[in-house]
Amino acid sequence: MESFTLLPLTMEDSSKSILPLPTTVPIPDLADHLNELNSLHRNLLQFDNAIPPPPGLINPKRSAQINKLRESGNAAFRKQSFGDAVKLYSLALEMCLGRPHWEQSALVREEASMIYSNRAQANIAMRNWAEGMCDAEMSCGLKPKDNVKAWYRRALCLKEMNKLEDAREVLEMGCEWEAENQGKTDGDLRALLRDVLKLVEEKEKASL
Amino acid sequence: MALNLATFIPPILYIAIIVGSMATFSSLYRKRKAQAAASMEPWFPASLSRDIYLTLLHLPDTPNPPKIPDSVLRAALLRRATDVIQKAITIRQSKGPLQTLLQRGSVGDDTWNQFLQAEQEIDAEIKEVAEDAMALSTQNAQWAQFIFQSAAEMITNDRLRQKLEEQKLKSEEWAEWWGKKTEKVRSEFLASEGVDVAEKHGVSVNPAMVLTSTLPAKTGNVSDEDGVLVEADAAASVASPMSPNLGKSPKGTPTGGTPTGTPSGSVRKKKGRK
Numbered sequence: 185m186e187s188f189t190l191l192p193l194t195m196e197d198s199s200k201s202i203l204p205l206p207t208t209v210p211i212p213d214l215a216d217h218l219n220e221l222n223s224l225h226r227n228l229l230q231f232d233n234a235i236p237p238p239p240g241l242i243n244p245k246r247s248a249q250i251n252k253l254r255e256s257g258n259a260a261f262r263k264q265s266f267g268d269a270v271k272l273y274s275l276a277l278e279m280c281l282g283r284p285h286w287e288q289s290a291l292v293r294e295e296a297s298m299i300y301s302n303r304a305q306a307n308i309a310m311r312n313w314a315e316g317m318c319d320a321e322m323s324c325g326l327k328p329k330d331n332v333k334a335w336y337r338r339a340l341c342l343k344e345m346n347k348l349e350d351a352r353e354v355l356e357m358g359c360e361w362e363a364e365n366q367g368k369t370d371g372d373l374r375a376l377l378r379d380v381l382k383l384v385e386e387k388e389k390a391s392l
Numbered sequence: 393m394a395l396n397l398a399t400f401i402p403p404i405l406y407i408a409i410i411v412g413s414m415a416t417f418s419s420l421y422r423k424r425k426a427q428a429a430a431s432m433e434p435w436f437p438a439s440l441s442r443d444i445y446l447t448l449l450h451l452p453d454t455p456n457p458p459k460i461p462d463s464v465l466r467a468a469l470l471r472r473a474t475d476v477i478q479k480a481i482t483i484r485q486s487k488g489p490l491q492t493l494l495q496r497g498s499v500g501d502d503t504w505n506q507f508l509q510a511e512q513e514i515d516a517e518i519k520e521v522a523e524d525a526m527a528l529s530t531q532n533a534q535w536a537q538f539i540f541q542s543a544a545e546m547i548t549n550d551r552l553r554q555k556l557e558e559q560k561l562k563s564e565e566w567a568e569w570w571g572k573k574t575e576k577v578r579s580e581f582l583a584s585e586g587v588d589v590a591e592k593h594g595v596s597v598n599p600a601m602v603l604t605s606t607l608p609a610k611t612g613n614v615s616d617e618d619g620v621l622v623e624a625d626a627a628a629s630v631a632s633p634m635s636p637n638l639g640k641s642p643k644g645t646p647t648g649g650t651p652t653g654t655p656s657g658s659v660r661k662k663k664g665r666k
Contacts, residue, residue: 189438191447200463221441221471224471225463225464228467238541285545285546285549318566
């Protein structure tokens with residue numbers, strides 16, 4: 185480990201970006217690595233001395249913006265302009281997923297799962313079952329625990345799309361994740377599960 | 393006196409031969425071992441981020457060097473740190489299983505030695521990165537204390553984004569499947585309603601517009617928003633004959649619960665309509 189390969193690198197003075205010098209034998213992946221390095225460098229320049237703060241420190245401006253967008257999305261939803269709500273939620277989502285990577289990923293998970301869940305609800309209200317299902321699925325994937333609303337919405341969309349088997353699976357999974365709060369919050373899940381089971385039975389009878 | 397010397401020669405000779413042969417053996421053995429260690433295949437492939445960082449660090453030694461600002465060095469070091477962390481995680485995760493395999497005799501000693509060497513190297517590299525971070529930190533920010541935190545967070549974030557990207561692709565497939573299905577059902581529905589689909593399609597591509605024109609009551613306010621809602625409603629009512637079980641729920645314009653309400657609150661509202 186005492187040696188290293190001296191790479192043919194140079195720096196462009198104006199933008200301070202590192203560039204490879206032309207070589208006879210191209211080095212694989214070098215250009216990709218340098219691109220990533222340069223973009224990271226540009227992103228880090230916003231801090232004193234280009235040292236990113238520890239993950240615990242969050243840029244409050246971005247959080248505030250995300251919250252504001254989500255709140256206006258909720259307001260639009262209450263006014264029943266669901267299309268606007270979806271647009272606002274999408275903007276909030278973009279902001280949330282655009283968080284710099286040295287900030288806490290847990291926060292991104294939390295925020296994104298909530299926004300996805302809300303957008304699923306707006307999509308359900310517009311009867312865009314496929315989009316609603318996808319959003320709810322994202323939400324469940326990001327945060328399976330304590331996310332009973334997203335599980336319910338995902339199953340509801342599947343049921344409306346007549347994907348009864350999938351809906352049943354999702355509901356059972358959701359119930360498992362909610363097992364800790366059994367009897368308190370998972371009532372709706374169980375009710376929907378009963379509905380779906382009934383539908384499956386009827387379908388089987390009809391096909392016999 | 394001469395007699396005494398003669399009696400001492402055999403034991404001294406014996407000791408000399410024994411020590412000498414042992415020394416030769418040990419030196420040969422060590423040399424071989426060192427050779428084997430040097431020729432061992434490295435556990436990880438050569439790290440490009442490490443090479444980039446060290447090259448940038450050593451560029452001043454080359455003829456007419458560019459002046460590398462510290463910020464670039466910091467970015468390069470951070471990228472190297474993410475690399476090191478990833479390797480350290482791999483090492484830690486594979487140590488247990490590899491040990492088990494070694495005990496069962498599934499892997500040879502050489503693999504184990506290779507692994508131990510890699511572990512040492514990674515430990516050394518972690519120290520090196522920490523030292524460099526210390527050298528690059530300022531008085532306000534002792535970077536060595538949190539460079540690895542940042543690096544680890546960057547790795548988790550990268551993975552999260554990757555996972556989301558995959559999920560998005562899956563979702564798009566779903567949306568496409570459902571879009572095709574509803575399209576099919578809608579055209580069947582329009583055909584059964586006696587609307588000349590072909591002609592209408594020639595005029596407007598949007599089936600929602602077709603529907604709004606067939607429903608005179610709705611044409612009063614044909615805003616963009618209404619068009620979408622009508623389309624959605626129509627899709628739902630079309631979907632019901634396909635799935636007779638679903639038809640029992642009244643399909644009005646849903647009010648829905650507020651997304652921020654309590655979980656049971658918003659959900660219960662939906663249930664009430666069923």
